[in-house]
Amino acid sequence: xxxxxxxxxxxxxxxxxxxxxxxxxxxxxxxxxxxxxxxxxxxxxxxxxxxxxxxxxxxxxxxxxxxxxxxxxxxxxxxxxxxxxxxxxxxxxxxxxxxxxxxxxxxxxxxxx
Amino acid sequence: xxxxxxxxxxxxxxxxxxxxxxxxxxxxxxxxxxxxxxxxxxxxxxxxxxxxxxxxxxxxxxxxxxxxxxxxxxxxxxxxxxxxxxxxxxxxxxxxxxxxxxxxxxxxxx
Numbered sequence: 001x002x003x004x005x006x007x008x009x010x011x012x013x014x015x016x017x018x019x020x021x022x023x024x025x026x027x028x029x030x031x032x033x034x035x036x037x038x039x040x041x042x043x044x045x046x047x048x049x050x051x052x053x054x055x056x057x058x059x060x061x062x063x064x065x066x067x068x069x070x071x072x073x074x075x076x077x078x079x080x081x082x083x084x085x086x087x088x089x090x091x092x093x094x095x096x097x098x099x100x101x102x103x104x105x106x107x108x109x110x111x112x113x
Numbered sequence: 114x115x116x117x118x119x120x121x122x123x124x125x126x127x128x129x130x131x132x133x134x135x136x137x138x139x140x141x142x143x144x145x146x147x148x149x150x151x152x153x154x155x156x157x158x159x160x161x162x163x164x165x166x167x168x169x170x171x172x173x174x175x176x177x178x179x180x181x182x183x184x185x186x187x188x189x190x191x192x193x194x195x196x197x198x199x200x201x202x203x204x205x206x207x208x209x210x211x212x213x214x215x216x217x218x219x220x221x222x223x
Contacts, residue, residue: 004156033210040122042202042215043157056209091156101147102211104156 002027004094005074006105014113019079019086021108025094032075033102034060034067037089046090049075079110087112116140119203119214126221132190134217136203139184145206146179148188149213152199160201161188193221 005024013019025032034046045059049069060067064082069075079086089109093102118137126132136146147162163170163177163186170177176189190197198221203214 006156035213040215042119043213045210045212048209059210093156098209101159101162104149104158106154106156 004029004092004103004105006090006092006108008108009106010109010111012111012113013082015083016081019082019110019112021077021079021090021092021110022074023077023092023094023105024074025092026103029094029096029103031095031098031100032069033093033095034075034077035091035093037091037107043091046077082110082112084112086110116207116212117203117205117214119217121217122215123218124220126193126219128193128195128221128223130193130221132188132193132197132219132221134188134201134203134219135185136187136214137183137185138205138212140205140207141184143205143207146177146186147204147206147211148175148177149202149204150199151202151216157202190219193219195221195223197221 030051032049035043037043047060047067048056064080066078089107091107093104120135148160149157150160151157161172161175163179165181174191179186200216200218202216204211
């Protein structure tokens with residue numbers, strides 16, 4: 001019974017490149033959340049998705065950031081034209097239903113050179 | 114706007130001592146209050162959670178105390194062990210998303 005799988009674990013990009021972060025939720029979970037973590041800043045909510053739908057993207061910057069959770073395949077967080085300030089750990093979490101316990105992946109550490 | 118305020122930022126406790134981490138929230142609509150534990154290089158994992166219909170919940174050495182009128186809740190770790198050294202996050206649930214505190218780095222000294 002695999003947990004939430006995120007890949008890659010580490011991603012290095014140069015300024016201006018695109019970053020794609022993938023998240024496969026736990027089996028049976030149809031709710032996916034993305035969080036960004038910076039040192040000493042805790043976890044900042046970015047976006048909440050259900051299959052094929054964005055439910056709440058209030059925490060995600062309007063420009064350069066997008067997220068999807070297709071009917072088949074993992075959820076993708078996409079950051080276009082990355083800048084140094086995008087360097088952070090990005091965590092994905094899933095749940096069986098809304099307002100239920102969140103299960104987190106091990107995160108993707110994005111480093112922008 | 115910080116929905117959940119957590120303190121202290123860091124905490125050092127002797128083995129066998131009690132670790133106490135506090136959180137305060139603003140929105141009375143919140144009705145689920147979990148605590149997450151995170152080890153370096155790992156994602157947070159649910160430790161214990163409480164709903165506001167009770168004032169205390171205990172699971173092993175971990176206890177949540179909840180004060181609805183003061184809009185505060187705290188995590189108590191009894192008989193703290195070096196293996197408890199981690200970062201702890203309180204959180205609240207607002208329907209579509211969870212709001213997390215800024216975290217407390219706990220170090221338990223042998």
